[in-house]
Amino acid sequence: MGLKEQQPEKPLRRGYTTGSCAAAAAKAALTALIAQRPQLESRIRLPIGEDVTFALHSCECAEDRAVAAIVKDGGDDPDATHGALIVATVAWLEEGGEPGRIELDGGAGVGRVTKPGLPVAVGEAAINPVPRKMIREAVRDVLDGFELAERSVKVVISVPDGEEIAKKTLNGRLGIVGGISILGTRGTVVPFSTAAYKASVAQAIRVARAGGCDHIVLSTGGRTEKFGMELYPKLPEEAFVEMGDFVGFALTQCKRQGVRKVTLVGMMGKFSKVAEGVMMVHSKSAGVNFEFLAKVAEESGAEAETVRSILEANTASQVGDMMASLGNGAFFARLCELVCQESLKQMQGGVETETVIVSMKAELLGRWLANGEEGATS
Structure with a gap:
């Protein structure tokens, strides 16, 4: 009997960052709020210039707010946040103030920064600069698409199990309390990335x-x-x-x-x-x-x-x-x-x-x- 031909190793499957999931969820929630119709998926552009469609775990809308959730898929990377539910709640802001403003905050399960040295100021939700930009761009894209550029919205990102997940990370040592960080610079998770560890x-x-x-x-x-x-x-x-x-x-x-x-x-x-x-x-x-x-x-x-x-x-x-x-x-x-x-x-x-x-x-x-x-x- 001849030896079986050795099968080539399958390439490791990449995943998506919590920042990408948060941006896609925010876009879906705002679309649902404006259209008054729950969404099934959300398509965003990643920082690396790639367009990706995310399937929604859930999406609900009322007259004044909408909530959308996406399950984070970390691919083949052994990431603590793989399988976490990333939730975006979007609501209209009262008229007044600067038109077209987008307020962004973290809710339950998203950590709060308590020590200096991080790319986010002390007291702010632990949503890193690139995810913040991604979320704002996704929201702006929806407002522009519906010709509502003057309307102002508030986006709150939450992670129901975030506080428990954070115990498996170094967040506490870094002064991030109450939950995980919303991270990502490329939008994708490269399995076993040396760049991520070095960062x-x-x-x-x-x-x-x-x-x-x-x-x-x-x-x-x-x-x-x-x-x-x-x-x-x-x-x-x-x-x-x-x-x-x-x-x-x-x-x-x-x-x-x-x-x-x-x-x-x-x-x-x-x-x-x-x-x-x-x-x-x-x-x-x-x-x-x-x-x-x-x-x-x-x-x-x-x-x-x-x-x-x-x-x-x-x-x-x-x-x-x-x-x-x-x-x-x-x-x-x-x-x-x-x-x-x-x-x-x-x-x-x-x-x-x-x-x-x-x-x-x-x-x-x-x-x-x-x-x-x-x-x-x-």
Whole structure:
């Protein structure tokens, strides 16, 4: 029997942002209000210049207001808001004031900004600038189409489960309370987008700096972040930023935002790469260099047999366990020192830099502090 022909992998399905859903819902609600007829779908133009039609989950209208809802489809991206109901309520405003004005606010389940550093002012609904523009353009399109450009309307965006969904996001740490943010710059969600993750890292650092934090703790994941919090219990929550695999990007953002001190907390696998100068540490981007680890071990006084064992190891974690069992603290100190040196190179100096390496069991393996000059450590 012959082997089955391998099927090509299906491309990941893209989705649409909460901003796109909100704009489409607002357009449908206003159309229903004017026509006094519930709508079945809504077509809008995305910021990338693409026209997209959204099916409505529900649409109801009365004489003075209308409500439309769309279920957010995040495509194949593991987004916390996938499946959320995005609701737009549109009502006529009283005559008076500037004609043709469009008031926009957030209702239940849409967060409210309480900290500076975000692209929305403190006190405003957490509806980002591009979605705001999209919603206003969608509303203006309807008014113009019905030759009602002088009429004024109020649009309220709400997300019934938004407060619960927000618990799965970093909104609380960023100072967004009471619900989710209405987001999006392209209008579409690209599955597993590195750009989206990097944008969230940059935003977290901006919020921390705007709140007066000059010491940022960058971690590679949840467990290392928890260790960092235990290490620095007096730092505010926003000082802790999960950089994931984007070490170089996070360091550059810290330097750009004027951070005084950076503490990097991670495990052997990713930090063994940083120690060599690799600043994007995803497993697909760079593998662990066991020859490099063996050389560091040799320089740290390891015996020849240990060096050979490192060369034959399968994972960096295995190397860490081996060196920890031998009590070779100099090995971890040297790795941390090298991480500090490479981090300072990335930032071109000027930032006090600390590296902390922990084990899979959240045990401290090594720690090193460097001053802000490239190549200078202590």
